[in-house]
Structure formats: structure tokens, C-alpha cells
Amino acid sequence: HKAPAPRISRALYINLDRDARRRRWMEGQLQQVRRNLTKGTARNFTVERVSAVDMQRAAKDTRFEGIRQQGFNPTPYPDVQGKWSVAGCTFSHLTILWRLRDHAEELLARREVWLVLEDDAAVGPDLEAAWEGLWPWLPEEWDLVRLGWFGGSTCAGRVNRRVDLALWSDPPPAGPCSYCGSHAYIVNPASVGKVIHRLEGSRLMHVDCLLGAPTPPIEDPHTLPPLLAFAPRPSLIMPNEDFPSDRTD
Numbered sequence: 001h002k003a004p005a006p007r008i009s010r011a012l013y014i015n016l017d018r019d020a021r022r023r024r025w026m027e028g029q030l031q032q033v034r035r036n037l038t039k040g041t042a043r044n045f046t047v048e049r050v051s052a053v054d055m056q057r058a059a060k061d062t063r064f065e066g067i068r069q070q071g072f073n074p075t076p077y078p079d080v081q082g083k084w085s086v087a088g089c090t091f092s093h094l095t096i097l098w099r100l101r102d103h104a105e106e107l108l109a110r111r112e113v114w115l116v117l118e119d120d121a122a123v124g125p126d127l128e129a130a131w132e133g134l135w136p137w138l139p140e141e142w143d144l145v146r147l148g149w150f151g152g153s154t155c156a157g158r159v160n161r162r163v164d165l166a167l168w169s170d171p172p173p174a175g176p177c178s179y180c181g182s183h184a185y186i187v188n189p190a191s192v193g194k195v196i197h198r199l200e201g202s203r204l205m206h207v208d209c210l211l212g213a214p215t216p217p218i219e220d221p222h223t224l225p226p227l228l229a230f231a232p233r234p235s236l237i238m239p240n241e242d243f244p245s246d247r248t249d
Contacts, residue, residue, distance in 0.1 A: 005135035008037075008128060008186070009112040010046040014092045015119040017051055022119040022243060032125045050096055058088035066200070067091075073205040075217040077172035080205055090199060090207040093182065097196050104189035118183040120243040121148055130236045131186075137162035143191035143228040144211060148184030148237030151177040157213070159230065166231040168212025182208040184237035191228070198224060 011033070013026045030047040037045045053061065059068075068087070072080050080086045096116050100107075107113060117123065124130065131147070137160055138145060146166050157164035157179070170177040187195050195211070201224050202216050213229040215221040 002136055002140075003111075005132045006107075006111045006113045007043075008115050008131060009044060009107070009110070010048060011115045011117060011123075012048045012050050012096050013117040013119050013121070014050050014052045014089075014096070016054060019119065023049060025240070026117070026119050026121075029123045029125075033123060033127050036125050037128055050092065053088040053091040053095065055084040055088055058084045058091055061091070064091050064094075067204065070203045073203040073216065073218060075205075077174070078170050078206060086206055087204045089182075090204060090210060093207050093211075094196070094199050097187065097192055097199065100187060100189065101192045101196060104192050107189040113186045113189065115147070116185055116187070117237075118239075120240045121183040122238050122240050123184070124237075127237075134162060134232050134236065137232075138230060139163070139228070141228055142188055142230055143194055144185055144187045144230070146179065146181070146185045146211065146229060146231045147235070148239065149179050149181045149208075149231045149235050150239065151175075151180040153231075153233065154178055157231075162232055164231050164233055165213045166211075166229040167214055168209050169214070170206075170209070179212060179231050180208050181239060182206075182211055183239050185211060194227065198227060 011030050013030070015023050015026065027047065034045045034047055037043055058064065072082065093116065100114055139159060149166065153164055154167055157167040159165060166179040168179045170180065199210050202210050202219055205216050209216050211229060213226050215224050215226055
């Protein structure tokens with residue numbers, strides 16, 4: 001019999017400083033989740049905005065120099081050459097993962113996890129019930145679970161009735177994309193080092209590709225092995241279609 005799901009103790013959402021509209025929308029949703037979770041309990045649930053790494057900082061911030069030196073992934077499709085908005089998105093996620101690494105032991109001891117969100121994630125007020133319902137279906141060993149994703153799925157990734165391996169793919173010349181989106185996921189605190197290694201060791205690429213199960217295109221599977229990245233079927237958190245992409249490349 002599997003132990004109960006670890007509690008989501010913090011939701012961190014990535015938001016560009018210039019985008020107040022999305023910030024208000026995210027705060028509204030997450031405060032509702034917070035009210036639902038903490039009602040009548042001493043339970044803690046923290047909502048935190050994380051300032052996104054914009055294109056200018058992505059190109060210059062010294063924290064990311066080692067990754068920048070590896071260059072952009074040369075795969076012909078999706079073409080990411082010189083797209084600093086793509087780099088900024090990856091770096092934004094990495095700043096949260098670095099913090100998660102600092103807190104990993106404490107989170108494991110308390111059986112808690114963090115939910116990482118982008119600011120277009122449509123988070124329902126019954127988030128925890130959805131997470132608890134998914135938990136029994138999640139394999140015992142897991143690195144991350146992509147609560148939110150979109151696009152195609154494949155029988156090859158089928159683990160059970162509710163869960164697939166997140167076999168990200170976006171084949172040339174124009175997709176279609178499978179298991180796409182990095183707008184909502186939970187990293188196993190015990191695996192955060194593996195996930196950081198994937199992002200730091202890869203050439204610059206769309207972060208949903210880097211957070212997928214397969215080794216990213218053109219990378220070496222010996223140095224960047226597959227991750228145990230899973231995706232619930234159906235997706236628990238969808239992106240808000242009213243918000244166009246923030247990318248201006």
C-alpha cells in the first residue's frame with residue numbers, strides 16, 4: 001500500500017516584471033487554492049511570485065555563463081538559434097530548481113513538494129484533490145510529474161490507465177508536438193539534482209523538451225540520460241488560451 005501523496009507546501013509562479021495582468025490572474029487563482037487548503041487547519045501553503053529572467057538578463061547574467069557557452073541546440077526544428085526568450089525561460093525554471101535543491105532534504109523529511117508554474121497555468125481550486133487522486137498511479141520511482149501538458153500523446157509512453165512517460169517530441173518539419181508545455185510540474189526533491197543536471201548540461205532548448213523523459217535532440221544519452229518524467233492523462237492543468245506567448249525572441 002502506497003504512502004499518501006506528499007503535500008504541496010508552496011506554489012511558485014514565473015512572471016515577467018512587465019506583465020501585471022498575468023500576475024493578478026495568478027494571484028487570484030492561487031489565493032483561492034490557498035483558502036481551500038488552509039481552511040480550518042494549521043496547514044501552510046505559500047504562494048510565491050518568481051521574477052522571470054528576461055531576454056536581456058538571459059544574454060548577460062553571469063549565473064548562466066556556463067550554459068550559454070554550450071550554445072543553442074542546433075536541431076533544425078524547433079529552431080531555437082539565438083532565441084534569448086527561450087534561454088530566459090529555461091533559466092527562470094533553473095533558478096527555482098536551484099532553490100529546491102537547497103530545501104530538498106527538509107522537504108523530503110516533511111513529505112512536502114513544490115509546484116512550479118508558469119503564469120498562464122489555469123490552476124483549479126481543487127488542485128490538491130487532483131494531485132492526491134493521481135498519486136496512487138504514479139510509479140514508485142519518479143523524477144518529475146508534468147501536471148500540465150498539451151499536444152499529442154503516444155501509446156509508447158503508456159505506463160497505466162492514468163499516467164504516461166512524458167515522451168516529448170516535436171518532429172520536423174512542423175510537429176505536431178507531443179507532451180508539450182512546462183506550465184505546471186512537481187519535481188521529486190530526491191531527484192532535483194538529476195533535473196538540474198539535465199538543464200545545466202544541455203544546450204539551450206525549449207524547457208519543456210528539457211523536462212521531458214527522452215534525452216534532448218542531438219544530446220548524448222550517456223551524459224544526459226532519460227528522466228523519469230511522467231504526465232497524467234488527462235492533463236490536470238491547462239494553459240490559459242487567452243494569453244498569447246510572452247516570447248518576442
